[in-house]
Structures are given as C-alpha cells and as structure tokens.
Amino acid sequence: MTMQHAHDQAALPFNGVVIIPALNESNNVGAVVREILDHTSLPVVVIDDASTDDTAARARLAGAEVIRLPLQLGAWGATQTGLRYAQARGYDIAITMDADGQHEASHLAELMQPVITGKADVAIGACTARGSRMRRIAWSMMKRSSGLSIEDITSGFRVYNASAISELARRRATLLEYQDIGVLLLLLSKGARIVDVEVAMPPRIGSGSRVFHSWRTVAYYMMYTLLLGLSKRNPRQAY
Amino acid sequence: MVSILTGFIGLAVAAVILVLVRRDKLHVNHALGWVLVAAGFALMGFAPGVFDSLAGILGIHYPPTLALTIAIAILTVKILAMDIERSRNEVRTQRLIQKMAILESELSALHRRSEPSGESPPEKPTSIDT
Numbered sequence A: 001m002t003m004q005h006a007h008d009q010a011a012l013p014f015n016g017v018v019i020i021p022a023l024n025e026s027n028n029v030g031a032v033v034r035e036i037l038d039h040t041s042l043p044v045v046v047i048d049d050a051s052t053d054d055t056a057a058r059a060r061l062a063g064a065e066v067i068r069l070p071l072q073l074g075a076w077g078a079t080q081t082g083l084r085y086a087q088a089r090g091y092d093i094a095i096t097m098d099a100d101g102q103h104e105a106s107h108l109a110e111l112m113q114p115v116i117t118g119k120a121d122v123a124i125g126a127c128t129a130r131g132s133r134m135r136r137i138a139w140s141m142m143k144r145s146s147g148l149s150i151e152d153i154t155s156g157f158r159v160y161n162a163s164a165i166s167e168l169a170r171r172r173a174t175l176l177e178y179q180d181i182g183v184l185l186l187l188l189s190k191g192a193r194i195v196d197v198e199v200a201m202p203p204r205i206g207s208g209s210r211v212f213h214s215w216r217t218v219a220y221y222m223m224y225t226l227l228l229g230l231s232k233r234n235p236r237q238a239y
Numbered sequence B: 001m002v003s004i005l006t007g008f009i010g011l012a013v014a015a016v017i018l019v020l021v022r023r024d025k026l027h028v029n030h031a032l033g034w035v036l037v038a039a040g041f042a043l044m045g046f047a048p049g050v051f052d053s054l055a056g057i058l059g060i061h062y063p064p065t066l067a068l069t070i071a072i073a074i075l076t077v078k079i080l081a082m083d084i085e086r087s088r089n090e091v092r093t094q095r096l097i098q099k100m101a102i103l104e105s106e107l108s109a110l111h112r113r114s115e116p117s118g119e120s121p122p123e124k125p126t127s128i129d130t
Helices: A003-011 A029-039 A055-061 A074-088 A105-116 A133-146 A162-168 A181-189 A215-231 B002-022 B028-046 B048-058 B063-114
Strands: A016-022 A044-048 A065-068 A093-096 A122-126 A158-161 A194-198
Touching (some): A016 A029, A016 A074, A029 A044, A029 A105, A044 A055, A044 A074, A055 A065, A065 B063, A074 A093, A074 A162, A074 B063, A093 A105, A105 A158, A133 A181, A133 A215, A181 A194, A181 A215, B028 B048, B028 B063, B048 B063
Parallel strands (some): A016 A044, A044 A065, A122 A194
Antiparallel strands (some): A093 A158
16 A cells, blocks of 8 residues: 555545455456556455456455355345445445446546435446447336336446445345346335436446346346336335 | 045155155155145045035036146145245355355455464454344
C-alpha cells in the first residue's frame, strides 16, 4: 500500500471492501485487481468459483485476498460468499464488480456516492447502452414480469450498504442462482432504496457473459427469471 | 388373480421397508409413508370390495380409475415434497461450502502472517452464521 493510499484509508468515512466473483478469469483478474487498487485503497477480495486455471494465484499476486470455493456455486453463490465475508468482517460497504474488466474502477467513487451519503442502500452501475438485441428483449421481459423499474437489472457493478449486505447474506438469498431479479426483489421487499447510476462499460476483455453465451443457458435463464419474477411480484406482499 | 398379486406386492413392499429400516438404509420417518403405501396395496389386493364401494359412492363407474388417480396424486405430492427437501439441502450445502471457503482463506492468511516472523498476533476469528 502506498503512502497516498494509506492516507486515503485513514480518511475514508466508511469501512468498505470490493468483492469480485471469478471463474476461469486468469487472463483478466490480475489487471482488474490492479486497476481497483490503483484507484482506491479499499481491500479487494476475489471469490474464486472453483476455477480450473490459475485465477486464484493471479489475483493474489495482484494484491487481492482470495477465497477459493471448493465447489462451483455460480456467480451469485460466489458473490454471496463475498457478502457473508464482508458481514462477518464488519464491513459496512460492499462493492461487487465483475472479473472480466467490464466494470471500470474509475467509476467507483461515483457509484459509491449515493450509498456513502445515505441517499440509497444499494447503487447499481447501469449501462443500458451495452445491451445486444437479445439482452434488451430479456431485460424488458424481466422488468415486465417482475414489475421492477431498475434500468440495468443484470449489472454486477453494485454498491451495498450494511443493511443490504446483511439481508443478502441470509439463508433466504442462498437459493437464488443469479444476482438480478431475485436479489433485487428481495432487497425491495425489505424496503431497500435502490438507485441507478449511469456508467460507461467497455466490452469484456476475454470471455463472454456467463449467461448470454448459448441458447440453452439463455432459455433456462429466461424461464428461471420469468418464473421468479412472476412469483415474487409486488415484493412487499410476497414476504 | 390380479388383486391377489397386488395384495402380495403390498406385503412384499412392507417387508422390504422393514428390512431397510432394520439395516439403517432408510430413515424411519420416510419409512412411515412407505408403510402406508404398502398398506394401500394390500388393501387393494385383499379387499378390493372397499375400493369398489368407495368408487360407487363417488360415482366412478370403473373403480381402478379411482385407485390410479389416488396413486398419481400421492406420487405428485411425494415428489414435490422431495424437491422441497432437496432445495433445503442445496441451501445447507451451499452455505457450508461458503463458510468453509471463508474459514480456509482466513486460515491460510493466518499461516502466511505467522510464517515469516511468527510475531503478528492472530486476529479475532470471523464468526459466520450457517
């Protein structure tokens, strides 16, 4: 840690941690971690979702703490591991970012702002411009079925405050497979204030989306999400 | 003849269940349901008149239809209950995996810290709810 960063850490009015779920991202994870550490003094925790490459070693080398899952739990299972870690360690802010370089650390301060100032419990880095045609269709179906009005439902670039962390660390959130509809509806049911923050996202460096890469997974994902959205509609009444 | 066979199937199922419980292959609470199934088979086999008159009361002209409908209904409920239990087990396993991974990372961090000098005191252990 540089002197500048040490100074930043002392001056920070909150205790935050960056959580990065990663599956076979050995090509990108190092650069992603370094970029975050260049922009902020926050500790970075990479949750290695049972990768078969050296994702864990590269992340550690770049300066991140690494939690290795012995079995693959999926993107949300890995993210929840990070949130449980954040809760257990008493962090009051958790930032989640993808390991593929899609989320730029330069937007961190902007994204954290509404949560740090208490204006929101959750901030979502939204980039509605990034969607392919299929993704846009998916978004509109998801919004319609669930009644959610959040811009970028699938974005993994988020900031959670302590109460959101504790809600999402619970057993109830464990059964979810993805971090979008289910997680957002659960948060809304608890009265969380969620805001969108428009950020630019460059294309992914390496591998594509974990969901939008084959027709079979897209079909499963869409059916899963639509059923979940419909069954938990009007979240205030659902829980 | 068919009804006698059905009755014997019921008795055989009951016997198998007893053996499985005796050998600790089947949890007693699951066995209870299966004993009821066996009893149903036996009843259908050895006292088919019961089903016939029940079907008559319900206005079902062909009694085996009643037996099949009941069987399908029971199986559906059973399979649904199994999936509910499976979901609960998935949550438990997933949370255990998460907890294990967090504790493992903490353990290796402690090892790393104690290796070079052995001076740094261990941090307060992380407490994680299952």
